[in-house]
Amino acid sequence: MQTLTPQRRRELELRANDVRQGIIRSLLAAGSGHSAGSLDMADVFTALYGFILRHDPQRPDWPDRDRLLLSCGHIAPVRYSAMANFGYFPLDELLTLRKFGTRLQGHPERVKLPSVETTSGPLGEGLAQGTGMALSAKLDRKDWRVYVVCSDAEHQCGLHMEAMMTAAKFKLDNLMVIVDRNFIQIDGSTEEVMPLEPFAEKYRAFNWEVFSCNGNDIGEFIETVRRAQAVEGKPQVIIANTIPGKGVSFMEGDYTWHGKPPNKEQADVALAELAAAHERLLAHV
Amino acid sequence: MSSTLVDYRNNGALKSVPTRNGFGEGLIEAGNRDRNLLAICADLAESTRMEGFKKAHPDRYLEIGVAEQMLVALAGGLAATGKIPWIASYAMFNPGRSWEQVRTIMALNETNVKIAGAHAGVSVGPDGATHQAIEDIAIMRVIPHMTVVVPCDAIQTKKATIALSERFGPVYLRFAREKSPIVTTESTPFEIGKAQTFREGNDVAIVACGILVYNALVAADELAHEDGIQATVINNHTVKPMDEAAIVDAARACGAVVTVEEHQVHGGMGSAVAETLAAKAPVPIEFVGVQDRFGQSGDPSELIEYYGMGTPAIKDAVRRAYARKRG
Numbered sequence: 001m002q003t004l005t006p007q008r009r010r011e012l013e014l015r016a017n018d019v020r021q022g023i024i025r026s027l028l029a030a031g032s033g034h035s036a037g038s039l040d041m042a043d044v045f046t047a048l049y050g051f052i053l054r055h056d057p058q059r060p061d062w063p064d065r066d067r068l069l070l071s072c073g074h075i076a077p078v079r080y081s082a083m084a085n086f087g088y089f090p091l092d093e094l095l096t097l098r099k100f101g102t103r104l105q106g107h108p109e110r111v112k113l114p115s116v117e118t119t120s121g122p123l124g125e126g127l128a129q130g131t132g133m134a135l136s137a138k139l140d141r142k143d144w145r146v147y148v149v150c151s152d153a154e155h156q157c158g159l160h161m162e163a164m165m166t167a168a169k170f171k172l173d174n175l176m177v178i179v180d181r182n183f184i185q186i187d188g189s190t191e192e193v194m195p196l197e198p199f200a201e202k203y204r205a206f207n208w209e210v211f212s213c214n215g216n217d218i219g220e221f222i223e224t225v226r227r228a229q230a231v232e233g234k235p236q237v238i239i240a241n242t243i244p245g246k247g248v249s250f251m252e253g254d255y256t257w258h259g260k261p262p263n264k265e266q267a268d269v270a271l272a273e274l275a276a277a278h279e280r281l282l283a284h285v
Numbered sequence: 286m287s288s289t290l291v292d293y294r295n296n297g298a299l300k301s302v303p304t305r306n307g308f309g310e311g312l313i314e315a316g317n318r319d320r321n322l323l324a325i326c327a328d329l330a331e332s333t334r335m336e337g338f339k340k341a342h343p344d345r346y347l348e349i350g351v352a353e354q355m356l357v358a359l360a361g362g363l364a365a366t367g368k369i370p371w372i373a374s375y376a377m378f379n380p381g382r383s384w385e386q387v388r389t390i391m392a393l394n395e396t397n398v399k400i401a402g403a404h405a406g407v408s409v410g411p412d413g414a415t416h417q418a419i420e421d422i423a424i425m426r427v428i429p430h431m432t433v434v435v436p437c438d439a440i441q442t443k444k445a446t447i448a449l450s451e452r453f454g455p456v457y458l459r460f461a462r463e464k465s466p467i468v469t470t471e472s473t474p475f476e477i478g479k480a481q482t483f484r485e486g487n488d489v490a491i492v493a494c495g496i497l498v499y500n501a502l503v504a505a506d507e508l509a510h511e512d513g514i515q516a517t518v519i520n521n522h523t524v525k526p527m528d529e530a531a532i533v534d535a536a537r538a539c540g541a542v543v544t545v546e547e548h549q550v551h552g553g554m555g556s557a558v559a560e561t562l563a564a565k566a567p568v569p570i571e572f573v574g575v576q577d578r579f580g581q582s583g584d585p586s587e588l589i590e591y592y593g594m595g596t597p598a599i600k601d602a603v604r605r606a607y608a609r610k611r612g
Contacts, residue, residue, distance in 0.1 A: 067366075110365070111395050118365060119394040122385055125358050129390060132362020132370075135347075139368075159386070162355035169349075 001052065001229065004222050008051070010284055012218050015085060016046040017278045020247045022081030022094050024270045027261035030098040033106065036244035036257040037151060038078040040182050043218050044240055045082035048147065052225055057087035060115035066144050067117050067133050071126020071160075072151035072180070073107035074259070079116065080104050088115055124157025126150060127177060131167045134175035134235075145229075146175045153185035155202070156194045167235040168207035176228055177208075177237040180215065182244040184255035203237045215240025248273060289473040290483060293466060293502055300467045304460035304496060305403055307439035309334025311446025312371060312401075313341045322369045322450060325349060327356045332462070333373035333403040353379040354386050360398040361390035369397055369450060375409075376402030376418035376459060384424055391455040392430045398455055400425075401446075404462045406547035407580040407588040408496065417580035423552025425457040426525045432456045433525040434477065435546070435554065437498035438467045441522065444475040452477060461547070463585045465496035480528035482535075486515030489603045489610070490535035493545035494521050494554050497573075497594055501545050504599035511600075514607055516543075524554045529561050536566040541610035543571045543602045547594060550574040569609035571602040 019042045027033045049055070054066045070079050077097060084091045089103075096102040103113040107121030118129050130148040137144055154160050167175050179199075187193050196202075200210045209231045213224040221240060228236040244258070245251025248270040251262075262270055292298045316322045316338055324338040325347040339346040349355055353374050360370035372379065380387045380400060391398045405418045426433045432454060436442040442460050449456045468483070469475075483498065484505050493501040498520050505516040517535055521527065536542050542562065544555030550572040559570055575592050589595050 109393065111393070118361070119389055122389050125386060125390060128355050128358030128386075129362035129365070132359040132364075133366050134362075135359070136363050136366035136368055159354040159358060162349075162352040163358070166349055166352070166355055166359060 001226055004051065004219060009219050010281065012046055012050050014278065014281050015050055016042045016218065017247070017274055017281060018085050019046050019078065019081045021271060021274050022084060022091065023077045024248070024262060024267050024274070026077050026081060026094040026097040028264065028267040029095040030261060032098060033077055033261045034074045034259050035251055035261055036184060036255070037072065037075040037180060037182060039248060039251065040216065040242035040244050040246040041075055041078045041149065041180050042247065043216050044149065044178060044221060045078050047218050047221050049082045049086040051222055053147070054144065060088065064142065064144050067130065067146045069117050069126045069130045069146070069148045070108060070120055071148055072123060072154055073120030076104070076106070076108045079108065083115065123151070123154045124160040127167070128159055128163040130175060131163050131172060134167070134172040135170055137174055138170065138172065144174070147178060148176070149178045149180065152179055152181045152183065152196055152199070153190050153193070155196055155199070164203065164206040164208065171233045172235045173232050175235040176225070177235070179237060179239050180242055181239050182242045184244050184258055186258050188255055200239060207234060209234045209236045210239065211236065212239040212241060215242040216246050247277065289470060290468050291470055293468045293499065294506060301464035302439040302467055303462060303464050304436060304439050304442040305334045305462060307436070307442030308401055308403070308446050308458065308460055309337045311443035312338045314443070315447045315450035316342045316345060319369060319450065321367060322371065323347060323363060325356060325360055325370055325372045327351055327353050327374040327379065329374055329403070333401060335373050353382045357383045357386035357398065358390050361394060361396045364396035364398045369399070371399045371401055371450070373401040373403060375416060376405040376421045377416050380421060380425055380457065381418055387425070388428050392428045395430060396455065397453050399449055400457045402457060402459045405459045406461050406495070407575065407592055408461050408463045408547060408585040410463065410585040410588060411582050413582040414579040419548050419575050419580060420552070421459060422524055422546070422548050422554055423556070426557060427552070430455055431525060432477065432523070433459070434523050435459045435494040436522050437495060437520050438465060438469055440467055440469050440471060440473070441475055445477070445522070448475060448477050459495070461496050466499040468499050468502065478523045478526050478528055480523070480531040481520040482517060483520050484516065484518035486517045487539055488514045488516060489541045489543060489606050490517040490519060490539040491543045491545060491599065491603065492519045492521045492532060492535070492558050494524060495547050497545045497547055500594065500596050500599055504596045504603065507596065508600055508603055512604065514603060516603055521554060521558070524557055527557050527561065529565070532558055532561055533566045536562050536568045541569045541606040543573060543599065543606050545573040545594065545599055547589070548574050550576055569606050571606045573599050573602050
């Protein structure tokens with residue numbers, strides 16, 4: 001991976017702001033969807049598409065591309081917005097989210113939009129499939145990597161645990177999990193619904209290498225990925241601590257925004273806040 | 286009798302081999318033909334007969350332990366990157382436990398994963414109801430894009446395994462534990478989606494799949510001798526996509542149908558036949574299978590008889606269908 005210059009970092013932060021605006025616009029147009037997790041993962045997805053991944057938007061079927069799987073398919077708006085912002089399809093297409101005939105299904109579908117790599121939505125299944133892909137790369141002695149973005153609450157799913165065990169058995173050091181640790185799920189706090197702590201220890205006990213970082217700090221996240229990529233013989237997990245609804249003041253930290261979109265008035269406020277933040281960032285470039 | 290069958294009436298000539306053996310042999314052969322073919326097992330290598338592949342192609346055999354949902358999802362990931370994974374467990378656990386992963390990761394996602402469902406039916410025997418999959422055809426055939434195949438004997442299971450390996454898309458192959466009579470020969474044709482007429486008659490069409498095809502043939506011969514009823518016997522090995530033309534032609538020619546399967550009568554192969562005939566050629570239909578009950582421990586043949594799938598039960602069903610047809 002190349003070096004992250006201060007200039008490049010600022011550009012990525014600007015782009016993350018664009019991604020957030022795309023999320024708000026698409027959720028408003030859709031009239032349903034998941035706001036909080038989409039917004040809090042905007043920095044991670046921007047860093048992935050803008051800096052970390054080996055990919056080519058013009059060749060989504062490039063055999064040697066890195067594979068990025070979104071396991072928690074309900075935060076698809078952040079992935080779609082990042083993909084549009086990095087050239088996979090026109091920004092206007094974001095406004096078709098969840099509408100009849102769209103490629104941007106409410107939960108991502110590989111057959112409709114192959115560059116999402118897999119179909120997701122039923123929780124807890126992304127790591128298991130990513131494990132298969134990473135194993136395939138090992139069997140074929142290919143050097144592409146697999147990144148799986150998961151929610152924290154997905155760790156309540158048994159299949160995710162099966163995958164943790166399997167990835168460690170096959171020593172898949174080409175496999176990295178990025179956990180959106182925002183502590184919320186539909187019914188409330190993860191620690192009240194079904195406690196996940198001690199979180200890092202679970203991965204360590206399964207023979208994974210564990211990292212954590214501020215998932216809303218692009219520079220810190222990229223640096224953490226760089227350290228994780230250096231691990232040999234073990235899969236890696238990055239616990240990305242995020243603030244749900246990050247970037248929109250009235251959504252930040254409020255679990256009730258997990259599964260609903262903004263209305264027109266709320267979207268206008270959100271977009272005005274993001275536009276102001278954009279101006280502040282520009283002043284620093 | 287079709288010239289492509291063995292002389293199944295001659296008990297001395299009849300050989301009995303478990304259909305799972307055919308899967309094991311077919312898997313090795315399919316693996317010889319394609320380097321991308323993998324075998325993945327959930328801690329049942331010997332009893333699903335993946336063990337032979339493990340010895341023949343150790344670098345392409347993966348063991349993932351008792352984790353059937355993982356079995357499907359891992360295979361989905363491998364298939365998405367060009368592999369052809371066969372995954373094996375008991376049908377009760379895969380697809381029994383893993384149905385949603387099969388639906389989302391294999392079918393909706395259109396991946397080239399092949400399920401081997403072993404130990405299907407009550408003929409598993411002593412293990413009892415927990416291990417006797419008699420709902421699996423229903424839950425697989427209801428999923429779009431799935432191919433569902435239930436071969437009639439070990440030789441056909443081998444051919445089906447090879448053919449399904451070469452067919453792109455999600456597949457469910459169902460087979461059984463116990464020895465069952467071999468009725469086909471090495472030269473009997475097998476084509477996915479192409480039903481086979483194993484015996485011809487004009488009075489009733491018996492449409493069967495799996496190891497009960499043999500019982501259907503024996504029942505048909507006995508009926509001809511005892512009642513003068515001449516039954517057609519169709520081996521309807523591909524439950525999906527079903528050979529609708531063959532079923533409709535047989536129903537029109539005979540005017541009455543009996544379906545025979547080692548499965549619940551609800552939702553299985555018989556239901557698929559009924560759905561087709563209700564729309565295209567309504568005739569009286571009788572259903573031989575498990576009548577909305579669970580299995581239990583016992584000797585395999587004893588259980589087949591007890592749950593109404595033995596030769597006497599098939600004959601009774603044919604007589605009922607024939608009587609209904611004649612009004």
